[in-house]
Amino acid sequence: MLAAETVDLWKIYSRGAKRIEALKGVSVKISKNTITSLLGRNGAGKTTFIRILGTQLLPTKGEAYVLGYDVVREAGLVRERIAVLPQEAQPLMFPSPLEYVKYVLVMRGMPLSDAEKQSKSALEEMGIPRKYWNRSVWSLSGGYRRRVLLALLFAMNAELVFLDEPSIGLDPIARRSLWNKILSFRKRGITIILTTHYMEEAYILSDYVIVIHEGKVIGYDTPRNLVENLPVKYKVIVLNDCAELSKLKLDADFTVGSSPPYTLYYKQIENALEISRSLNVKDCNIKIEPVNLEDYLIIKTSG
């Protein structure tokens, strides 16, 4: 069974006389027990897409199914089986982590005794030290607050979890710790659909990546395949302006940047190396790297 499926999904927002087409006929199938990341530029339609699947927003037309249920006609059945972490969500500040997780579980209909047990086990699982369990959330660091939210999601026993930019605002260590937790979700058989602007995060976590641009899906594959199928393989990043540059930009297969830093993309490593040899390395301050998921997004969505 699929975790989610959309067929020609459209979302059009009407703001006065203005019509904004946020999704334009999106059709995708997302398998169960996978981590799928949605990538795209700001305003591409990622959040709209997961808010429709999360039953928080009605589509304008088209079909969307979550765990086999129609998100419009069978929203109640969908809501019993999913958990959502909205963009920029925060736990409530006055309750303690234990109170917050426990009572939000009760608000989802869980009996109090089960909620208490689930909360403790989830807080433990998310690595929140016991000494913090009964303090107000406001006394915790940003990283621990995020973990409290993840503990809540974890405790919900959902089959499918939506995470909208879960690691925004976290430092690199906290982010990596969050990745471990997200991966532990999948180990328990939970399907995860997330949005992120961190390409490294998407590459490391995702089984599949869906790239959305201006409301349309422009790429859907494993992160590795997406990168491997790019026509260019290497990039030369030029950090400073230098004399030879303008001529060399003409030889690149794809160029990004109208002021430093410039990124010159090449199909062959030889071309990239030739460029690096012909430029005055010290003046130009260059780096050669293989292309990655971020380059996929830049190449496919810029211009």
Add this chain to the structure above:
Amino acid sequence: MLIYKVARSIRIIFGFAWLNGVIAAKRNPLWVISYLITPFSLLVLFFVWGGESLARNAVIGGLVSMAAMNGIGLMGDVAYYKNFVKLQDMMVASPMTALHYMLGLALSGFLFSMPGLLLMLLFAGKLIGLSIMSLLVIIIVYIILLLSTAGIGFTVATFVREERYVWPLSNILSFGLMILPPVYYPYTLLPSSLVGPAVILPTSNAAMILQYITGLMPKLPYNLAALLAILGAETVVFLWISLKKSQWREK
């Protein structure tokens, strides 16, 4: 199945009320006190200037105000939960419905106002003398009014995109619902053309009922049953509007 659904709904509503009412009040008792300031300030002023006779009206006005302030005050919570912590967004995607959410908020408002309500009832007992029947009517009217004003607050707040807009709105609504209409004074001081609108306004309607039931007002503009029916019908209408017009699942 129906019993399971009802039991689950009660659990959901009480879970939210506990989180939003009891725990919040326990951690920040200043909130509880802040809801008492207006009614008790007026009670003190009325008592100083008019003695016990005016203070009796202030006690009734205070009871009505506390219910309405807690109902309207939910606007702040709704806007904060929707726009800042995104709790509403999380709960939309859960078995909680808009009705559960709103009743949970209203119940948390009731729990929040319990200390003030008890204090005001003590004053009422001392200044007016309450029978069991009048006490019962006060509590019923208080709950209906809280639901009615919570319906108004919830509907308005779900359209507010920024918490700061709530502050002026709640102040204006409070003035329009508690100070301007005959809540702290008898409706007989109004020109006759304004009595009809005062009956329709839930706060002044509730105040008329309470003034009458406690013996402060010898007669009502309409009979008691009609006033209670209007208040009850308004509550149903406001709750219905809040469910139908509020932005729970966004379109």
